[in-house]
Amino acid sequence: MAASPVVSKIAEAMAAKVHGDEHIDPVSLDGYNFNAIIQYIVNARREGTESLISLHYPASKAYDLAVRLERKLTQLDQDKIRRCEYDFESGILYLDIMPVRPLHYVVQEGVKVDLRGSLAALIPAIDDAKLRHRVSQVLEMGEVDIRRQGKIWKQGDISFCEPGSGRLSSVVGEISTSHVERKAIQYIDGTQGEIQAVFIVDMLYPTATKAKMSLFTADGTKGHWVQRSVIFYDDALEEQPIGQLGLYLSDFLGARGLPTAFCRPSAAELAAEISRVPQIIMSFDQLRAIFLYARDIHRKEDVPAPGRKAKKRAREEEEQVDGHLSTNREEAKRARQERYERRDKRQRLLEEQKNAEGHILELERRATKAEEEALKVKQESEQQVEQAKQQA
Structure with a gap:
C-alpha cells in the first residue's frame, strides 16, 4: 500500500535531517488542501521533524490562510505557527511550524x-x-x-x-x-x-x-x-x-x-x-x-517544552511504560528503571534550560x-x- 502524501513528505524531511544537511530546506506542500496542510503540521510535530513549509499561494489570500491555520491548530490544542512569511517575487508562503530550539x-x-x-x-x-x-x-x-x-x-x-x-x-x-x-x-x-x-x-x-x-x-x-x-x-x-x-x-x-x-x-x-x-x-x-x-546546550539534547503540554507528554510516556508491567517481574523492573531514568533526564534538561535562562x-x-x-x-x-x- 502506497504511503500517503503527508507521510511521504515527512519521510523526506526526516531523511534530510538524518543525512546531516547543513540547513533545513523547505518542504513544498503545493497542491495540498487546507486539511492536508493541518495533517502535515500535526504529524510532523509528532515525529519531531524539523520542518519549514512552503507553498505557492496568491498574495491576496496568504495572510487569511495563515490566520485560518492558526485558528485550526488552536482548536486542536496545537502550538501556533512560529513564523509566517511571504515572498512576493516568487509567490511563496513560508510557515515555520516547529518551536524555537x-x-x-x-x-x-x-x-x-x-x-x-x-x-x-x-x-x-x-x-x-x-x-x-x-x-x-x-x-x-x-x-x-x-x-x-x-x-x-x-x-x-x-x-x-x-x-x-x-x-x-x-x-x-x-x-x-x-x-x-x-x-x-x-x-x-x-x-x-x-x-x-x-x-x-x-x-x-x-x-x-x-x-x-x-x-x-x-x-x-x-x-x-x-x-x-x-x-x-x-x-x-x-x-x-x-x-x-x-x-x-x-x-x-x-x-x-x-x-x-x-x-x-x-x-x-x-x-x-x-x-x-x-x-x-x-x-x-x-x-x-x-x-x-x-551549542553546548543544544548537543546535550533538546530541552522539553515547559508547561501543560510537557507534563501531558511525560504522563503519556509513563502510561505507556505502565502498560508493560503486567508481562513479568523482570520486564516490570526494567520498565520502572527506564521510567526513573527518563524522569532524571527530564529534570537535568530542565535545570540546563534554567541555567541558560539565568x-x-x-x-x-x-x-x-x-x-x-x-x-x-x-x-x-x-x-x-x-x-x-x-x-x-
Whole structure:
C-alpha cells in the first residue's frame, strides 16, 4: 500500500535531517488542501521533524490562510505557527511550524542583549544632548512583523527601531538555521532603505560544527554585502578567525542630520578608500562565546517544552511504560528503571534550560545597568543645559 502524501513528505524531511544537511530546506506542500496542510503540521510535530513549509499561494489570500491555520491548530490544542512569511517575487508562503530550539533561542537572546548593552554604553560618549536623547530612545522590538503591502512580509529574529521615525525597523538580525541571504536583500529592497542594515548569524544547523556571519547594508543603491558568509568559528581550525560585526549609529537612526563620524561610509566613499570606525561593535570572540554556549546546550539534547503540554507528554510516556508491567517481574523492573531514568533526564534538561535562562537574565541585567547609567548621564547633561540657559 502506497504511503500517503503527508507521510511521504515527512519521510523526506526526516531523511534530510538524518543525512546531516547543513540547513533545513523547505518542504513544498503545493497542491495540498487546507486539511492536508493541518495533517502535515500535526504529524510532523509528532515525529519531531524539523520542518519549514512552503507553498505557492496568491498574495491576496496568504495572510487569511495563515490566520485560518492558526485558528485550526488552536482548536486542536496545537502550538501556533512560529513564523509566517511571504515572498512576493516568487509567490511563496513560508510557515515555520516547529518551536524555537535552544540553540536558536540562546544565540538570539545573547546577541540581542549584547547589542543593547553596546548601544547603552555609547550614550555617555556622545556630546550632543539631542543625539544622546535619540540614541536612548532606540528600542529592541524582538520578533515583529515587517510588512509593506505587495512589497515585503517578513519577521526578523532581532529588530531595532527609533520610535517616531516612521520606519518599520532600522537594523534587523537573523539567527539562521536556513538560507536567508535572499531574505536579507529583500529587507533592504522591500522597504526602500527604511531598514539600513541586516546581519545574519548562521549556525549551520543541525551539525553546528561551524558558524558564519554576514552583513548587508543600504548604501543609497540596492545595498551591498559588507561581509558575506564570513566564518567566525570552525571546529576544524586550530586558531579561530579574528574579526567583528561593526554597526554605525546611522544604521540605527539614518544618516540624515547625523555628524559624519557616526555615519556608515557610502559605496562611493568606500570606493575612494574613505573609512570610519564603527560605534557598535560585536567581536568574533563575543559571537563565539554565545554560539558555543548555545551549542553546548543544544548537543546535550533538546530541552522539553515547559508547561501543560510537557507534563501531558511525560504522563503519556509513563502510561505507556505502565502498560508493560503486567508481562513479568523482570520486564516490570526494567520498565520502572527506564521510567526513573527518563524522569532524571527530564529534570537535568530542565535545570540546563534554567541555567541558560539565568545566563541570559544576567546579560540583560548588565545591559539594563548600562542603560540606567546612560540615562543618568543624559539627565545630568540636560540639567546642565537647562541651567546654562537660565544663567544666560
